[in-house]
Amino acid sequence: MEILGNIKTYDWGSLGSQSKVAQLALKNDENFAKEFNESTPYAELWMGDHVSGPSLIKATGESISKIIENDNSSIGGTKSLPFLFKVLSITKPLSIQVHPNKEQAERLHASRPDVYKDPNHKPEISIALTDFLALCGFRTPTELYNLLKKYQPLTDLIGGDTIDELQKQPNNESIKMCYTKLMHSPQEEIVKCIAELSSIFKEGKEDATLTKVFDHCNHYFPNDIGVLSIFFLNIVQMKPGQAIFLAANVPHAYLSGDCIECMACSDNVIRAGLTPKFKDVETLLEMLDFTGNTVEEKFFQSIPVGPYSELFKPPVKDFAVIQVKVPNSVQNYCIENRSNGSIIIVLKGNASAAFKGRELFELKEGSIVFVPACIKSVGLTFNHSDQDGFIAYQALYNDF
Ligand SMILES: [Zn+2]
Known part of the structure; x- marks a missing residue:
């Protein structure tokens, strides 16, 4: 199902239409377009069920957390998504930082819960969309x-x-x-x-x-x-x-x-x-x-997992990311799903998409799709309109 990301306006974000976050959201989110402002820094687009900014179901405006709560088989039976997927647009530097490992996080959280608010680790992967x-x-x-x-x-x-x-x-x-x-x-x-x-x-x-x-x-x-x-x-x-x-x-x-x-x-x-x-x-x-x-x-190297799919598989279970980059010469392509569901965001191009056996929907630049665990794959038929072809990123649980 199509979802809307949650937008964060931190002061380090890129301003107005210079921000990739805003560019993508303007194409996907009518409500965002109404309140869009050229002088606001649009820093982050969150995709997932994080309590501080869960994504909304595009058709109903409901929180994705509700869907997962009602039917957690959609993410393979776990309580919540183990990852948070984001687009970042950065103008000012972010603070120099480190994140503790799991054991350290548990210790820090137990001794100073005011500063260290949860007992989890926070490995991260970052894939450049522009010169970065x-x-x-x-x-x-x-x-x-x-x-x-x-x-x-x-x-x-x-x-x-x-x-x-x-x-x-x-x-x-x-x-x-x-x-x-x-x-x-x-x-x-x-x-x-x-x-x-x-x-x-x-x-x-x-x-x-x-x-x-x-x-x-x-x-x-x-x-x-x-x-x-x-x-x-x-x-x-x-x-x-x-x-x-x-x-x-x-x-x-x-x-x-x-x-x-x-x-x-x-x-x-x-x-x-x-x-x-x-x-x-x-x-x-x-x-x-x-x-x-x-x-x-x-530099973190990817592994090919399909003719046009590259897998970034970090040494942690919590997440992996697949880059899908299909050239204009190709008419159809299939994005595989995993047993814990996945989230896909389209960066470039247009396609008619279908979950097997269900109705077609249109994907374009800025579209975000939550693919529940019961769906085995997403079939794409391209309507190539961008010289760069079709580019999308998919976040999933790292059970490869
Ligand atoms: Zn960090």
Whole structure:
């Protein structure tokens, strides 16, 4: 059945019609079109049954949670969907953050339920829809060593001896020593370091990507410790269709662009910068995964599961995502469903769709479909109108 996403207007979202979230919702949701405003930041489109923003059945306006409550065989008998599926449109950087693993989440929730509101983990996958910038995981010890040595303000802040450890013992421990030094630095030293780096970057002779990310973060979060985190973390530049997986305790931040995101249902976040919100530094340092990787290692590869279907299968049970990309030369295609149901969003193209043995319905850009577990597959007949063909993403339980 067709559903409507729940729209979140967080301040980091892209404004008005520049937002992919708004572009998709304008085509699918009459009520949204009535209240649409060019000066509102449309940040997230939620697809799922999360209590803070369940999707609505398009035909009746009923909450999807009700449908699931009345007949939980539609999602394979579980109480609620194990994942939340989203489209994100980002202009301002989101906070640098990590999410605890399941065991840590249970412990944090038990000891501080005011801050850590649920006992669940929150692995995430993000697939770029446009050029997309993110920070993800620590750089290798060698790369970190070179950057901290190259920029004198950073050498002064972290300390030459501490930095040398990266060369003596190039492992998680030496990365942790340097990052701990950063996170324990007094605010006035952070401000001084950022000011000195600003004058270096203003000369325009530094690496173009590093300069762009430095300016972007410092513009929206001047003097924030997170601005210095860009020297510690990998800067990942994704092209449409490329993905990163954010496992527990891997530090990350989305900086700009549009993406598809799928995650386990949880709100457990520990922040490390680019935020005015509370930073639980000691919990952060204790939990962080300090493994250093190259940027190339951060890209998450998909597996083909059909002629035009690519599966992103993370190492957690909670969710997987399939990208369906059908060229204009193809007339018909079939999207398989799974035993726990799935949610499909159309990004490009038009198709007549049919659940086997049921009536036809039209799918177009912005359409979102909840496919209950009893449906084995969705048959598509294309009415190709977009030069890019038909593009859709499907979120499902990871029982592959
Ligand atoms: Zn996150």
